[in-house]
Amino acid sequence: MGFFTKDVDKDKWKNKYLELLNVQQQTADMSREKEELLCKAIIRLALAASGFNAQLDQYLHSIRHHLEKGIDSSTLKKDLEHFIDTLGGLNADNYKSSSDTGFLFDFLLRQYTDTQQQSALQALRNTNTSDNQEQLFNTLLAIINLDVPSAGLVEGIVNQIDIKIVSDQLLRLLEGIDIPIVFSQQAHAVKQELVAVNTAVPFVMLLDRSISLLLQIKQHNQLERQDIDKFLIHITEQLAELDQTVHGANEVALESELRRSKLDQSLSEQIEELQLTSNNATKLESLKEIINDRLIKITTEIQDYNQKESARRKKTQLQLEELTQKVKEMDAESKELKSKLERASAQAFRDALTGLPNRLAYEDRLHNEYARWKRYQMPLSMIIWDIDLFKQANDEFGHKYGDEVLRTISKKLSEHCRETDFISRFGGEEFTMLLPNTDKAMAVRLANQLRYVIEQTDFNYNGRQLRPITISCGVTEFMDDDTSETAFERADSALYKAKQQGRNQCCSD
Structure with a gap:
C-alpha cells in the first residue's frame, strides 16, 4: 500500500531512538563531569583534614582511595558512616586527662616501692573515677605520707637541684615548641629571665611562670583542636549530604534507563503487530482504523515517556545545581582552612623576636x-x-x-x-x-x-x-x-x- 512502507517506518523510529540516545548520552556526560568535580573536592578536603587524628586518618585515606577510582556510593557511604562514628566518639580533653592521670600513677608506683603504698596506689588507680583533681591529690598525699610542709618541701627541692641545668632545660623546651603568636611576648620575657636566673626564690617564681605559660599554650592548642574537630564534623555532614545527592541522582538515572528500555520494547512490539496486521488485512477501512489506533497508542506512550524524562531531567538538573553549590562551598571552606594552616605553619617556623627562621x-x-x-x-x-x-x-x-x-x-x-x-x-x-x-x-x-x-x-x-x-x-x-x-x-x-x-x-x- 502506498501510504505505508516498512522501510520508511523503520527509519522514522530509528531516528527517534537515536535522538533519545543522544539526549541520554549528554545527560550522562554532564553527570560524569559533576562526579569528577565532586571527587576532586572531597579528595582535597580529605587531604587538608589529614594528620589531626590517627583514628580519623585511616578513614580519610580510605575515602580518598575509593574516590580516586570514581564514586562507589555503597562503599563511600560505609566509609562516611565509620568516619562519623569515630569522629563523634572522640573526646580529646577526657582522653588527655585520663592519660595524664595514668602517667602520674606510673611515676608514683615506680618511686614508692613500699608494699602497703603500692597496694593503696594500685587500688586508688583502679577505683578512681572522679574528675576532682584536688581530691585525688589529697588522697595521693595521704597514701605516700608526705609530712613535710609545702613551703619546706619546695625549699628543700630547690636546694638540691642545679638551677642552671633546670633553667637551660626549660629554655630548650620553650625554644623547641611552637609558641602561638599571642604568647610570643610572654614567652620571650620568660626566656630572658631563664637566662638571667641566679637565686633560688626567683627561680621558684620563674618556674611557676614557665609552667603557667606552658599550660596556657596547651589550652590554646586544645581550643584550636576543638575548632578543627568542629570543622571536620561539619565537612563530614556535608560529605554525607553529597553522598545522598549522588545516590539519588544515580537512582534517577537507573529509573530513566529502565523506562527507556520499556519504551523500546513496547515500540518494537507495536510495530511488529502493526506489520502483521497490515500483512493480513483485506479491507482498507479496517486497516486504517487499526493503524490509527496503533499510532495513537504509540504517540501516547512516547508523550508519556517524554513528559517523565523532562521531569527527570529537571529534577537531575536541580540536584546537580545543588551539588555544584555544595562543592563550591566546601571548596571555599577547604581553601580557608588551608590558608589558616599555611599561616600557622609560617608562624611555627619563624622566630617572633628577630623575624628569622627558627x-x-x-x-x-x-x-x-x-x-x-x-x-x-x-x-x-x-x-x-x-x-x-x-x-x-x-x-x-x-x-x-x-x-x-x-x-x-x-x-x-x-x-x-x-x-x-x-x-x-x-x-x-x-x-x-x-x-x-x-x-x-x-x-x-x-x-x-x-x-x-x-x-x-x-x-x-x-x-x-x-x-x-x-x-x-x-x-x-x-x-x-x-x-x-x-x-x-x-x-x-x-x-x-x-x-x-x-x-x-x-x-x-
Missing part, C-alpha cells in the same frame, strides 16, 4: 640540604654564630637592650649573606647558617666578611653609643661519612675554639 625551620632546611648534598655531592658548609659576651651586656643594660642587639645582628646577617644561604636563630644568642655549593675555604671568607660587618655596626641605647658588639663563629664543611649531627658538633667545637682564642673571630675545624 630552630624548627633550620632542622627542616638542614634535612633537605643534607639529602641534596648526599645525592649530588656538591659542597655544603655550616656556620654556627654566637654573640660575644651577650649575657654580660644583657645583665648590664637590661633585656630590652639585649632584644635590640639580637634584632640588629639578625638584620645585618640577613642583609649581607647571599641569597642562597639560609640563616636562622638557633636559640638564645646563637645563629646557624647553611651554605649550599660552598666549600670550607669560601665559607670562612664569607664568615669573616659578616663578622666584620657586625664589628663595624654602631650600637646605641637610650641615646648612648655603646661599645661595639662582636660575634664569633665555627665553620665546617660536610664530609663523606658525615651526618647532620657530626657536622654540627665540628662547627660547635670550632666556635668554642674561637671563643677560647679571644672572640671576634672565625675558626674552622
Whole structure:
C-alpha cells in the first residue's frame, strides 16, 4: 500500500531512538563531569583534614582511595558512616586527662616501692573515677605520707637541684615548641629571665611562670583542636549530604534507563503487530482504523515517556545545581582552612623576636640540604654564630637592650649573606647558617666578611653609643661519612675554639 512502507517506518523510529540516545548520552556526560568535580573536592578536603587524628586518618585515606577510582556510593557511604562514628566518639580533653592521670600513677608506683603504698596506689588507680583533681591529690598525699610542709618541701627541692641545668632545660623546651603568636611576648620575657636566673626564690617564681605559660599554650592548642574537630564534623555532614545527592541522582538515572528500555520494547512490539496486521488485512477501512489506533497508542506512550524524562531531567538538573553549590562551598571552606594552616605553619617556623627562621625551620632546611648534598655531592658548609659576651651586656643594660642587639645582628646577617644561604636563630644568642655549593675555604671568607660587618655596626641605647658588639663563629664543611649531627658538633667545637682564642673571630675545624 502506498501510504505505508516498512522501510520508511523503520527509519522514522530509528531516528527517534537515536535522538533519545543522544539526549541520554549528554545527560550522562554532564553527570560524569559533576562526579569528577565532586571527587576532586572531597579528595582535597580529605587531604587538608589529614594528620589531626590517627583514628580519623585511616578513614580519610580510605575515602580518598575509593574516590580516586570514581564514586562507589555503597562503599563511600560505609566509609562516611565509620568516619562519623569515630569522629563523634572522640573526646580529646577526657582522653588527655585520663592519660595524664595514668602517667602520674606510673611515676608514683615506680618511686614508692613500699608494699602497703603500692597496694593503696594500685587500688586508688583502679577505683578512681572522679574528675576532682584536688581530691585525688589529697588522697595521693595521704597514701605516700608526705609530712613535710609545702613551703619546706619546695625549699628543700630547690636546694638540691642545679638551677642552671633546670633553667637551660626549660629554655630548650620553650625554644623547641611552637609558641602561638599571642604568647610570643610572654614567652620571650620568660626566656630572658631563664637566662638571667641566679637565686633560688626567683627561680621558684620563674618556674611557676614557665609552667603557667606552658599550660596556657596547651589550652590554646586544645581550643584550636576543638575548632578543627568542629570543622571536620561539619565537612563530614556535608560529605554525607553529597553522598545522598549522588545516590539519588544515580537512582534517577537507573529509573530513566529502565523506562527507556520499556519504551523500546513496547515500540518494537507495536510495530511488529502493526506489520502483521497490515500483512493480513483485506479491507482498507479496517486497516486504517487499526493503524490509527496503533499510532495513537504509540504517540501516547512516547508523550508519556517524554513528559517523565523532562521531569527527570529537571529534577537531575536541580540536584546537580545543588551539588555544584555544595562543592563550591566546601571548596571555599577547604581553601580557608588551608590558608589558616599555611599561616600557622609560617608562624611555627619563624622566630617572633628577630623575624628569622627558627630552630624548627633550620632542622627542616638542614634535612633537605643534607639529602641534596648526599645525592649530588656538591659542597655544603655550616656556620654556627654566637654573640660575644651577650649575657654580660644583657645583665648590664637590661633585656630590652639585649632584644635590640639580637634584632640588629639578625638584620645585618640577613642583609649581607647571599641569597642562597639560609640563616636562622638557633636559640638564645646563637645563629646557624647553611651554605649550599660552598666549600670550607669560601665559607670562612664569607664568615669573616659578616663578622666584620657586625664589628663595624654602631650600637646605641637610650641615646648612648655603646661599645661595639662582636660575634664569633665555627665553620665546617660536610664530609663523606658525615651526618647532620657530626657536622654540627665540628662547627660547635670550632666556635668554642674561637671563643677560647679571644672572640671576634672565625675558626674552622
